[in-house]
Amino acid sequence: MAVHNRDIVEMFEEMADLLELEGESVFRVQAYRQAATTIGELGRNVSKMLEDGEDLSELRGVGEDLAGKIQEIVETGNFDDLERLRERTVPSLRELLTIPQIGPKRAKVLHSELGIASLEDLENAVEDGRLREIKGFGKRTEQKISAAIETGRRKKQRRLLSEVEEAAQGLEDYLRSLRSVEDACVTGSYRRRAETVGDLDSVVSSHSPAKVVDQFVDYEAIDNVISKGKASSSVILRSGLQVDLRVVKPESWGSALIYFTGAKDHQIALRDMAIDKDQKLNEYGLFDKNDKQLAGKTEERIYNAFKLAYVEPEMRENRGEVELAAKKNGLPSLITIDDIRGDLHCHSTWSDGRGSIEEMANRAKELGYDYLAITDHSKRMRMVNGLSSDDLQKQAEEIRKLNDSINGLTLLAGCEVDILEDGTLDLSDDVLSDLDIVICSIHSKMDLSNKKQTNRLLKAIENPNCQVLGHLQGRKILEREAIDIDLERVLTEARDAGVIIEINADPVRRDLDENGVHLARELGVNFAVNTDAHSVAGLDQMKYGIWTARRGWLEKKSVVNTGTLNSVKKALRSA
DNA sequence: GCCGTTTTCGGCCCGACTGTTTTCAGTCG
Numbered sequence: 001m002a003v004h005n006r007d008i009v010e011m012f013e014e015m016a017d018l019l020e021l022e023g024e025s026v027f028r029v030q031a032y033r034q035a036a037t038t039i040g041e042l043g044r045n046v047s048k049m050l051e052d053g054e055d056l057s058e059l060r061g062v063g064e065d066l067a068g069k070i071q072e073i074v075e076t077g078n079f080d081d082l083e084r085l086r087e088r089t090v091p092s093l094r095e096l097l098t099i100p101q102i103g104p105k106r107a108k109v110l111h112s113e114l115g116i117a118s119l120e121d122l123e124n125a126v127e128d129g130r131l132r133e134i135k136g137f138g139k140r141t142e143q144k145i146s147a148a149i150e151t152g153r154r155k156k157q158r159r160l161l162s163e164v165e166e167a168a169q170g171l172e173d174y175l176r177s178l179r180s181v182e183d184a185c186v187t188g189s190y191r192r193r194a195e196t197v198g199d200l201d202s203v204v205s206s207h208s209p210a211k212v213v214d215q216f217v218d219y220e221a222i223d224n225v226i227s228k229g230k231a232s233s234s235v236i237l238r239s240g241l242q243v244d245l246r247v248v249k250p251e252s253w254g255s256a257l258i259y260f261t262g263a264k265d266h267q268i269a270l271r272d273m274a275i276d277k278d279q280k281l282n283e284y285g286l287f288d289k290n291d292k293q294l295a296g297k298t299e300e301r302i303y304n305a306f307k308l309a310y311v312e313p314e315m316r317e318n319r320g321e322v323e324l325a326a327k328k329n330g331l332p333s334l335i336t337i338d339d340i341r342g343d344l345h346c347h348s349t350w351s352d353g354r355g356s357i358e359e360m361a362n363r364a365k366e367l368g369y370d371y372l373a374i375t376d377h378s379k380r381m382r383m384v385n386g387l388s389s390d391d392l393q394k395q396a397e398e399i400r401k402l403n404d405s406i407n408g409l410t411l412l413a414g415c416e417v418d419i420l421e422d423g424t425l426d427l428s429d430d431v432l433s434d435l436d437i438v439i440c441s442i443h444s445k446m447d448l449s450n451k452k453q454t455n456r457l458l459k460a461i462e463n464p465n466c467q468v469l470g471h472l473q474g475r476k477i478l479e480r481e482a483i484d485i486d487l488e489r490v491l492t493e494a495r496d497a498g499v500i501i502e503i504n505a506d507p508v509r510r511d512l513d514e515n516g517v518h519l520a521r522e523l524g525v526n527f528a529v530n531t532d533a534h535s536v537a538g539l540d541q542m543k544y545g546i547w548t549a550r551r552g553w554l555e556k557k558s559v560v561n562t563g564t565l566n567s568v569k570k571a572l573r574s575a
Numbered sequence: 576g577c578c579g580t581t582t583t584c585g586g587c588c589c590g591a592c593t594g595t596t597t598t599c600a601g602t603c604g
Contacts, residue, residue: 025576026587027576027577027586027587028576028577029576030576030577030587031576031577031587032576034576034577035576035577060577061576061577061578062576062577063576063577063578064576064577065576065577066576066577100602100603101593101601101602101603102602103601103602103603104601104602105600105601105602106601106602135595136594136595136596136600136601137594137595138594138595139594140593140594140595141593141594141595144593144594188604199604201604227591227592227593228592229591229592229593230591230592231591232591232592233592234592234603244603244604246591259604260604262604264588264604267588268588271588271589272588275588276581280588280589281588282588282589282590283589283590284590
């Protein structure tokens, strides 16, 4: 059985939950969670690493013991400790942990006092009013649990970054409009431009925190106030999105931004540095042992106090950025949206796009681009009117005509050709070799075995007409898992063959994902950040691809469409 | 269970809010 990283992540997470329910030390529980996180972010397959004789205990948060357990899982498909733990605990109690207000202690009490072992049991007990029989459970707690069950545990739901942007902007605007507010920022995973966002962590700088909290709970988009204190509050918006607010004095603004922007591990790494110097870092600032504030007003000052360069929010994941920030010019100079000079992947009304070639071109011009590649689907994609060789030739003619009439923008005649199951391409070599750009993508048979799927891609790379690999992992965030491939091998072969790897900017795709980008960057591949726009508005989604590139630490120089048209042509391998 | 210019033990981030309770435990981020 092929063991995927995800299998190990899930086993470790279950292990952590069950140990926590059992009352095990939080540190041991945390160790499993940390290891799960590391494996989840790896980008390389653990089974393969073991095959290659790599030492897993080198990984962050993985020691001798857990390395041995990973090996056990990979070799046998089983995890003995977990099996035993499942036998002596009540595994279904994990369900209860997904309910806000219920942690390990309460789950345990619910089980021992009322025999509750599942969400269904809990619902029944709430309905029967039995919760109040337990010491420590009052009317309010019962109400909250009841409400949490009803709203479908939405707190655990994560949403696409693109889905919360409007709410986040609206919230920031509202907070900034308040008279007692000096500054406001939505932080957390939103500010780090992560793929998904659980809730909006907002930070406000003000001399009168209580007043801000009072005004905050009056925000018209709020459905329900969960908590309200002197300097913080939690609410649920009508959209179901949770907003946590924290108000600090201006002298703590920078430290609060760092604290709430996270990621947690980045912020803890900074705290550890403070502890090493007999100092303390919290959301109010950096303090010496006499509680004298050393820094806090701005993020830069905090980083400077640690002799670190400013770390961009997208990099704050404790993936080694703190160490780099300590070196002179150690941090990459991240790519920005302004570096992009063209888009190499979009669709038109010729296949399933909603904008004509001319409309797409006009928007590209407005965006200040020098070039735009029209890359409609190939014939295999019948349901989206994929183009035949004849269609493509006609389209190429139209594109060349348009090029004569458009000033300041060059259209490239291209195609997004399907990689068929056997790794051959959906259009003949002579048709493809006539095009300016050929993107090769998988749109079918996403569930092949690792071996078959990997070979399929390697075969496509062998074809000299394959210039770009489009949305290589084929995943859709929160919808569909990535295809199962030996990513490292595919990336290595692509690099050696001069094939460009796309970062697809569609907010549902963002593909390669950031872990893949880290791996590909380390391997030295060339990237293109493309929108894959299916409408004029779609061309504006470039930022999501840029954010993934930044989270993968990419600089301008690794991304071909930051260059001139000539440099793009040079970067495209020629058949 | 991890980790180490305090390295094989003894730490492990820490503060806010809530509810139900008379001083704090549980949960959350």
